[in-house]
Amino acid sequence: MQEKLVSSGSPSRLLVIGDSHAKFWSGYQDKGRVTKTRLPLVDILHLGPVTAHNINRLGTSTGGKERLLRKLERLRKPCHGFIVCAGEIDCRAHIVKSAVKRNIGIEGAVRETVKRYFEFIDWLVGYYGLPVLVWGPVTLPR
Template sequence: MKKNKKNKIYCIGDSHVSVFAGEDRLVPIVPEQRKSLVNHFEIFRLGPVTAYNFCEETSSTNAKQLFENIINTIPVNSWIVVSAGEIDCRVHLIKQAIRQNKSFEEICGILTDKFIDYLATIKNRGYNVCLLLPPPTKFKEEDTPEYPSFGSETERNEITKCLIQAYIAKCGQYGIPTIGVLNDTVTEDNKTVKKYLWDGIHYSRIVLPQLILQLRKITGYSLKYPLLWLIKDKMRSVKYFLTKSI
């Protein structure tokens, strides 16, 4: 494969990769892909994939097959931002901790070892891998077929924090950088700050400046917002942009 000469960043994973589009809406599921309003990003939404099944040869979402198909079209040495884990926190991990009589830390460790070990194999194939950490959990308690949940909002945010800690530690062993803004979006008593989730589930674009700042430092790329994007957002993003010293 040829090396990436256009400094592209390929964002691949669950619906939370949509934050990189710079719009408060979900990008389409593959085979469609979406270019971002911000230069460099190309976005591939695999569907409702979980971190646990990301590396399974067979799963209901075919996550690994979809991911591998995309990877095979990407030049080596490219930066790949992977997102998976929010569904695990919202639906599965608390339930499994209860069923297996394990602590949150133990159950998150099992998932993390499996998922991050697989991402390390992608890095070993010559790609630069970065992990987008899961966002806070949804603040709407009612379940819907599209977005079910298990446990209370505070419990889900607690296990999200546990998973993030495990992700960061395991990624550190492999030299895989992570990006995220959970500390800004969850209160001390584990409540989700509503303004950061545009639909109650997915990050609002107002967090994108901070994610971009982190990616600039990691990749060395000159990532910039289009001026019209900032103007249309009625200064919300400008305020966030300035307070985070970007």
């Protein structure tokens, strides 16, 4: 466990990790850059356009895992758990594209994405020893 992230004497803070939908937890409705939240004891770690399929992989085009590791290293306030939000773009586009490209069917592509997403969740729990709530994937009306 990374002791830097946990402090028993501080109030329980949550870190929200994920794509743009993680910004919901800021309490603001705009889609701009989130630098603070209206919700006490909640911090946002927006990783950009990460996918559930690749959130646990280093060297992806979005660099989401690298961005997460850097942000966690620089974290100043301890936390007591994570909320993770990713997968909207997987559901909207990438799963179908992967199924067609690899000729594995929608069910196969979904299973692979879910497996990889939960490998990330398992890594978070195993590495930091903190609870994780999976929120989403979220789709919003346009």
